[in-house]
Amino acid sequence: MARAAVLGRLTWRVGTLVSFRDETAAARTLVFQIPDWSGHLAGQHVDVRLTAPDGYSTERSYSIASAADGDLVELTVERLPDGEVSPYLSHVLSVGDQIELRGPIGGWFVWDPEVDSPALLVGGGSGVVPLMAMVRTRARQGFATPFRLLYSVRDPASVLYGQELDRLRSDPMLEVHYAFTRQTPTSFSRPAARIDAAFVEEFGYSAALHPAVFVCGPTGFVEAIADLLVAAGHDPHRVKTERFGPSGGSTG
Amino acid sequence: MPGIVSPGFFGRKREGGQALPPGQYLVRDFPVLSAGPTPRVTLDTWEFRIVAETGEQRTWDWAAFRALPAVDVTVDLHCVTKWSKLGTAWRGVSVDILVEGIQTNAEYALVLSYGGYTTNLPLRDLLGGLAWLAFAYDGSDLTPEHGGPVRLLVPHLYLWKSAKWVRGIDLRTTEQRGFWEQLGYHDYGDPWLEQRYSED
Amino acid sequence: MSVPLDGNTMAGALGELFAVDVSVAVFECAGCGHAGVVAEVVVYADAPGMVARCPACSDVLVRLVRSERRAWLDMSGVVCLRIDI
Numbered sequence: 001m002a003r004a005a006v007l008g009r010l011t012w013r014v015g016t017l018v019s020f021r022d023e024t025a026a027a028r029t030l031v032f033q034i035p036d037w038s039g040h041l042a043g044q045h046v047d048v049r050l051t052a053p054d055g056y057s058t059e060r061s062y063s064i065a066s067a068a069d070g071d072l073v074e075l076t077v078e079r080l081p082d083g084e085v086s087p088y089l090s091h092v093l094s095v096g097d098q099i100e101l102r103g104p105i106g107g108w109f110v111w112d113p114e115v116d117s118p119a120l121l122v123g124g125g126s127g128v129v130p131l132m133a134m135v136r137t138r139a140r141q142g143f144a145t146p147f148r149l150l151y152s153v154r155d156p157a158s159v160l161y162g163q164e165l166d167r168l169r170s171d172p173m174l175e176v177h178y179a180f181t182r183q184t185p186t187s188f189s190r191p192a193a194r195i196d197a198a199f200v201e202e203f204g205y206s207a208a209l210h211p212a213v214f215v216c217g218p219t220g221f222v223e224a225i226a227d228l229l230v231a232a233g234h235d236p237h238r239v240k241t242e243r244f245g246p247s248g249g250s251t252g
Numbered sequence: 253m254p255g256i257v258s259p260g261f262f263g264r265k266r267e268g269g270q271a272l273p274p275g276q277y278l279v280r281d282f283p284v285l286s287a288g289p290t291p292r293v294t295l296d297t298w299e300f301r302i303v304a305e306t307g308e309q310r311t312w313d314w315a316a317f318r319a320l321p322a323v324d325v326t327v328d329l330h331c332v333t334k335w336s337k338l339g340t341a342w343r344g345v346s347v348d349i350l351v352e353g354i355q356t357n358a359e360y361a362l363v364l365s366y367g368g369y370t371t372n373l374p375l376r377d378l379l380g381g382l383a384w385l386a387f388a389y390d391g392s393d394l395t396p397e398h399g400g401p402v403r404l405l406v407p408h409l410y411l412w413k414s415a416k417w418v419r420g421i422d423l424r425t426t427e428q429r430g431f432w433e434q435l436g437y438h439d440y441g442d443p444w445l446e447q448r449y450s451e452d
Numbered sequence: 453m454s455v456p457l458d459g460n461t462m463a464g465a466l467g468e469l470f471a472v473d474v475s476v477a478v479f480e481c482a483g484c485g486h487a488g489v490v491a492e493v494v495v496y497a498d499a500p501g502m503v504a505r506c507p508a509c510s511d512v513l514v515r516l517v518r519s520e521r522r523a524w525l526d527m528s529g530v531v532c533l534r535i536d537i
Contacts, residue, residue, distance in 0.1 A: 010464065010467030010468050011468065012255065014256055045460065045464075046464075047464040049255050050255075050258045050261045050263075051255040051256065051257050051258060051261070052257065052258075052261055052262050052263050053257055053262075054266075056263050056266065056277070056334075057255055058263060061460075061461060061464065084263055084264050088258075088260065088261050092260045092261070093258065093260070093261075094259070094260075097258060097259050097260070098256055098258065099256075099258050100255045100256060102464050102467070102468075103464065105460070105463045105464045105467055105473075105475075106460045106463045106473070106475050106491065107473040107475055107476040108459075108460065108475050108476050108489055108490075108491030108492075109460055109491060219456065219457070240491075241458065241492065242458065242460050243456070243457050243458045243460075244457070245457065285498035285499065285500070286496055286498060287496050287498075287501075287503045287512075288496055288503060288505060288510065288512070289456070289510060332499070332500055333498075333499040333500060368512070412500055431515075432500050432501065432517070434515075434526065435501055435515050435516075435517040435524040435526055436517045436519065436522065436524035437500060437517065448519070449517075449519045449522070451519070451522065
């Protein structure tokens with residue numbers, strides 16, 4: 001079983017936005033500098049707290065998108081149509097502005113590079129964010145662990161990290177397979193559809209390889225995929241899940 | 253604990269002022285907050301039971317409950333999470349009608365819900381026209397999401413006292429704390445005195 | 453929102469109280485005896501407080517309430533936590 005990290009009490013810290021990159025029309029990657037950040041593991045998240053001038057405050061959780069890199073932490077925030085926090089973070093917060101963060105949080109949904117077994121990563125929508133931290137950590141530190149990323153996404157315009165994944169795919173031990181659920185790229189090999197048992201069988205690792213499995217996305221997606229994987233013979237204890245709210249972030 | 257202010261962050265449109273208790277803001281939607289999965293109670297199994305400290309019990313099934321005289325009320329809701337919604341329209345049976353005729357010296361009430369939720373309050377705050385068992389909201393049957401088939405409505409207290417999916421009330425001579433009161437929320441919960449936590 | 457999340461959601465709030473990462477601890481449900489990892493409990497995170505429920509039987513495992521300067525934590529739904537340190 002995983003060891004609990006001895007942390008000391010988690011407290012709120014101030015992070016400053018130092019740069020950002022737009023991933024899609026709706027999603028932006030924010031790069032924060034957090035003084036005395038002690039680093040993080042791939043798959044961990046932070047809680048973010050925003051306070052308005054009248055004292056009103058609210059919190060959300062976001063997965064860390066980046067590999068550990070000194071005092072820099074990247075979050076990818078997708079603007080939700082009725083969101084309270086996501087529109088602010090993805091479209092208003094400016095370089096130099098500050099937010100409060102608490103973390104890194106979570107020792108369960110974490111990829112351990114020391115473990116040799118292949119890793120099967122299944123992400124739905126913004127569920128790909130913590131999985132991308134795993135892919136980046138593997139690449140950054142030069143690990144050769146076999147990785148397969150199954151990425152379910154609405155349409156090509158919604159793909160996060162598309163170009164970077166294309167580049168990283170040149171590593172023969174890293175495979176990326178897309179399932180487009182509403183609209184596919186032209187002449188794509190598979191019609192628009194959710195990930196199903198056949199997809200998992202064709203593109204996932206077989207249960208016989210005892211892969212570490214990470215599934216992340218909206219609650220409904222995670223539960224459906226976890227069921228498919230267990231039905232395909234994967235040991236439920238090897239399937240780690242992280243559920244976002246109904247539409248992908250921690251409720252907007 | 254108040255945090256650093258993030259420039260340009262205002263949150264959802266909030267209005268203060270008007271006739272709002274301290275610390276509250278106005279909402280136009282109707283937030284759904286829950287401590288667990290939504291109970292799905294069918295009308296053929298639904299029951300409401302009042303048990304007095306003497307052991308005396310009264311039980312109503314759906315038909316008996318709906319045969320009781322019902323009224324339309326318009327009330328303001330104040331949630332301890334700081335949102336308030338004014339002028340909400342409900343239809344329900346006054347709790348006075350259900351308690352009428354029960355012999356009791358009880359001063360306290362423990363309200364029980366399907367799914368295990370409980371909340372406590374003084375019995376007198378359920379009487380005198382202060383509380384209803386509501387089965388319709390805004391002209392339609394009360395949905396499970398908002399506490400249907402029947403929820404308690406006690407609008408002069410914070411909304412966590414207005415138990416959803418209500419199934420009964422125990423009349424007690426000693427106070428027993430309910431689900432959130434056990435975890436630090438106020439035994440009474442008057443929004444106008446901002447009685448959110450037991451330390452308030 | 454009453455769509456449930458998982459124990460990863462509680463980890464931050466619990467991290468303010470515990471010196472270890474509780475999300476990797478193993479719990480035993482006082483209701484049904486199910487043993488599992490805290491990260492995989494079912495969490496309803498709306499205020500008034502956080503409620504963690506057993507993924508097997510839905511009984512309440514943990515409740516947590518925060519005011520500005522106080523936390524109330526009830527873990528009576530858990531027989532015990534096993535934490536590797």
